[in-house]
Amino acid sequence: MNEIRVTIFCEHHQDRFEPVKSVYPNGMHAAIAAAFAEEPSFRLTIATQDMPSHGLTKEVLEHTDVLIWWSHLDNNLLDDAVADEVCRRVVRDGMGFVALHSASFSKPWQRLLGIEYEAGEWGRFRTMPKGERERLWIVAPGHPICEGLEDFIEIPQDEMYGEPMLIPEPNKLLFIAWWEGGDVCRSGTLFERGRGKIFGFTPGHEEFPIYDQPEIHRVLRNAARFLAPPGGARKRAGEGHLSGEALEDLSHRM
Numbered sequence: 001m002n003e004i005r006v007t008i009f010c011e012h013h014q015d016r017f018e019p020v021k022s023v024y025p026n027g028m029h030a031a032i033a034a035a036f037a038e039e040p041s042f043r044l045t046i047a048t049q050d051m052p053s054h055g056l057t058k059e060v061l062e063h064t065d066v067l068i069w070w071s072h073l074d075n076n077l078l079d080d081a082v083a084d085e086v087c088r089r090v091v092r093d094g095m096g097f098v099a100l101h102s103a104s105f106s107k108p109w110q111r112l113l114g115i116e117y118e119a120g121e122w123g124r125f126r127t128m129p130k131g132e133r134e135r136l137w138i139v140a141p142g143h144p145i146c147e148g149l150e151d152f153i154e155i156p157q158d159e160m161y162g163e164p165m166l167i168p169e170p171n172k173l174l175f176i177a178w179w180e181g182g183d184v185c186r187s188g189t190l191f192e193r194g195r196g197k198i199f200g201f202t203p204g205h206e207e208f209p210i211y212d213q214p215e216i217h218r219v220l221r222n223a224a225r226f227l228a229p230p231g232g233a234r235k236r237a238g239e240g241h242l243s244g245e246a247l248e249d250l251s252h253r254m
């Protein structure tokens with residue numbers, strides 16, 4: 001079995017402080033990484049926003065088949081050059097990208113989708129002190145990302161994200177969330193961008209232990225397997241580019 005190189009990017013800001021610290025004492029990235037811990041087919045790298053280049057140097061990205069992303073308060077502080085390189089890596093090289101929860105507002109995800117909005121300008125959301133019960137219905141039961149799941153995933157408490165999400169039409173819709181307050185949300189959305197596949201998965205508010213749930217771990221593993229390109233993400237820039245006799249005058253490019 002081919003090894004899948006998974007990099008987990010975490011903003012690692014709120015989880016240094018209460019109330020999030022008690023929920024994720026080792027950081028949210030540790031809980032996400034635990035999804036892959038017992039599976040030797042994955043090789044993990046952890047990147048956090050405070051690291052040089054946010055832990056996402058070209059070297060790290062070039063050795064990543066699937067990048068899983070959790071971010072929130074510091075979305076706007078992300079270096080544009082890093083966001084651009086992540087997008088290039090997806091489109092050009094086929095790297096998979098998973099946007100978790102408030103990564104809906106991250107630069108790479110929004111650029112890949114061609115959207116731009118802040119949390120308050122989009123759809124509907126409610127953060128109540130206790131959150132809301134969420135039932136994540138599987139609407140594509142035959143899809144590899146849904147492999148091994150029951151009809152739905154029950155999440156006792158999460159921040160409500162509701163429609164209209166203001167996203168492009170996904171290539172495939174995998175999950176729809178029902179909320180006890182009456183809202184619904186397209187919570188598992190799959191898109192193709194160039195050579196890459198990208199997956200938005202909305203559960204995962206930082207104040208609730210959602211990334212400790214075994215079913216969520218299964219979705220993350222399934223997603224990493226499905227999004228990893230066959231043979232691994234690899235750089236192919238220049239292949240065939242401007243090869244052969246130019247049929248037009250290209251001197252303006254010199």
Ligand code: ZN
Nearest residue numbers: 102159205206
């Ligand atoms: Zn949240």
